[in-house]
Amino acid sequence: MNFDAIIKNGIVILENEEQAVEVGIKDGKIAAIGNNLGTDAAIIDAKGTIVSPGMVDAHVHITEPGGGYRDEWEGYDTGTRAAAKGGVTTIIEMPLNQVPATVNQASIQEKYEAGEGKLSVDVASYGGLVPFNLDGGIQELDNNGVVGYKCFLATCGDRSIEGDFMNVDDYSLYEGMKQIAKTGKILSVHAENAAITDKLGEIAAKNGETSLRAYVDSRPVFTEVEPIQKIILFAKETGCRVHIVHVACEEGVDEIIKAQQEGVDITCETCTHYLYFYKEELDDIGPVVKCSPPIREQSRLEGMWHRVFDGDISFITSDHSPCTPDLKDTDNAFEAWGGIAGLQNNVDVLFDEAVQKRNMSLSQFADIIAANPAKRFNLDTKGSITVGKDADFVFIKKDAPYEVKKENLAYRNKISPYVGREINAQVVKTILRGVEIYDKEKGISDEKTGTFID
Incomplete structure (x- = not known):
C-alpha cells in the first residue's frame, strides 16, 4: 500500500x-x-x-457567537488553536455561553456559521435542555447533529440577556429527559443544588466573606451528591441515558457506581483541575481558579485519583470556560466569574500527574483522554489508534x-x-x-x- x-x-x-x-x-x-x-x-x-491518540475533550465552552455581550470571550479561532497546541484533536462544545444559547435549529445553525473557516480541530456539539425548548427544540437539535444534550441544575445564565442559557426546574428536567430518551442520546448534567448553594452564597456574602475558601464552603459536598441522586431517580423513571459532568467529590462518584450496578445507563467525568489543585491553595492563586462545583480539599485528591484508576470515572475533561480578565479581577470570590481556562494543559498535566507520578499505564491514559469519551458520544472515527480511524x-x-x-x-x-x-x-x-x-x-x-x- x-x-x-x-x-x-x-x-x-x-x-x-x-x-x-x-x-x-x-x-x-x-x-x-x-x-x-x-x-x-x-x-x-x-x-x-x-x-497517543489525540485527546477528545468532551467539555469545552466556546463563546461564539457572543451576541454583542460576550464577543471578547473565547472564540473558535483562539479556542481551537489552544486545543491544537495542547494535543486535543476533537472538542465537544457546550451549548452555552454563546448568545443565543444552542437550544434549537436556528441557534445551532447560527453557531455553525460562526465557526465556519475558523476551526483548527474537529468540533462536535451539544444541544441544550432548557425550560423554553421543550416544544420542538430537542427534536430540532437531534436533527441538526448534536451528539448529546446538556442541562444545569445549578443556577446559570443571565436573565437580562435574551436567548441566554437557563437552568431547568424539575418539570422541565422530567419532560426533557423523556424527549431526549427518544433520541437515544446522552443528557449531561451539571449537578448542584441551586436553592441551597445560592442561599449559602448569599448568607456568606452578607457576612462579609470574600475568600475562595468561603466560596468552597458555600457549596458543600452534599449539594453535589443530592442532585446526582435526583438524576439517577429521573433516569430510572424516563429511561434517559445520562452523564454527570465535572464531578468533584468521591461521594458523587460512588452514587453513580451504585446506579450502574442497578442497571442505570450513567457515567461521569471529572476535570484536570479537580485532580491537581486543592482548596487550601486557592486563595494564594486567586479567582482565576474559581469554578463550580468548587475545587475541594487536598485530603480528597487521592480519593478522586483512586476512582480514576479504578475506572469509576470514565474520562477527564478541561471544562474550559474562560472569560475576559475583568470578570476575574476582583478580591471577592463570590463576585468573580466561575470558570477555568484549561484546554491547553489537559494532556501534559494529566500525563505528568497520572503516568509519571502515579504509574498509570499508557493504555489507560489513552482511554481516559480519548477512547472513553469517543465511545460514550458515538464519535466512531475518533479515540484510538486503530486501522480505519x-x-x-x-x-x-x-x-x-x-x-x-x-x-x-x-x-x-x-x-x-x-x-x-x-x-x-x-x-x-x-x-x-x-x-x-x-x-x-x-x-x-x-x-x-x-x-x-x-
Whole structure:
C-alpha cells in the first residue's frame, strides 16, 4: 500500500498496549500499523516521544457567537488553536455561553456559521435542555447533529440577556429527559443544588466573606451528591441515558457506581483541575481558579485519583470556560466569574500527574483522554489508534519540564491557573486527520483543518 505519511520511531499507544510500531496514514485515516511499512512516503519522526491518540475533550465552552455581550470571550479561532497546541484533536462544545444559547435549529445553525473557516480541530456539539425548548427544540437539535444534550441544575445564565442559557426546574428536567430518551442520546448534567448553594452564597456574602475558601464552603459536598441522586431517580423513571459532568467529590462518584450496578445507563467525568489543585491553595492563586462545583480539599485528591484508576470515572475533561480578565479581577470570590481556562494543559498535566507520578499505564491514559469519551458520544472515527480511524495523534515528550507562561497561551484572554506551574511533560506535535496542526518548533498551523462533526 502507498501511504501519504508514516509515523516512525515512537512508542505508539494502541488499544490495549503500547508498542514500538509504525503507523501508515492514507487520506486522513490510519491505514496500517506494523513494522517496516516502507520509506516511499513522508516520514513523521516520533523518536523520543509517546504517540497517543489525540485527546477528545468532551467539555469545552466556546463563546461564539457572543451576541454583542460576550464577543471578547473565547472564540473558535483562539479556542481551537489552544486545543491544537495542547494535543486535543476533537472538542465537544457546550451549548452555552454563546448568545443565543444552542437550544434549537436556528441557534445551532447560527453557531455553525460562526465557526465556519475558523476551526483548527474537529468540533462536535451539544444541544441544550432548557425550560423554553421543550416544544420542538430537542427534536430540532437531534436533527441538526448534536451528539448529546446538556442541562444545569445549578443556577446559570443571565436573565437580562435574551436567548441566554437557563437552568431547568424539575418539570422541565422530567419532560426533557423523556424527549431526549427518544433520541437515544446522552443528557449531561451539571449537578448542584441551586436553592441551597445560592442561599449559602448569599448568607456568606452578607457576612462579609470574600475568600475562595468561603466560596468552597458555600457549596458543600452534599449539594453535589443530592442532585446526582435526583438524576439517577429521573433516569430510572424516563429511561434517559445520562452523564454527570465535572464531578468533584468521591461521594458523587460512588452514587453513580451504585446506579450502574442497578442497571442505570450513567457515567461521569471529572476535570484536570479537580485532580491537581486543592482548596487550601486557592486563595494564594486567586479567582482565576474559581469554578463550580468548587475545587475541594487536598485530603480528597487521592480519593478522586483512586476512582480514576479504578475506572469509576470514565474520562477527564478541561471544562474550559474562560472569560475576559475583568470578570476575574476582583478580591471577592463570590463576585468573580466561575470558570477555568484549561484546554491547553489537559494532556501534559494529566500525563505528568497520572503516568509519571502515579504509574498509570499508557493504555489507560489513552482511554481516559480519548477512547472513553469517543465511545460514550458515538464519535466512531475518533479515540484510538486503530486501522480505519481518523489519523489523530498527539506526540508527548516525557520527563521534559517546562513552566507555563502567560505569553505562551493561545487563548484570546491569556489567563489560567496553570500559569507559573512547572509541568514535567510536553506536547511536541499534534496531528489531525493526517495533517500537522501543531509542532513545538514551528508553532500552531494557520491552516484551518478542523470541521464540525454533525
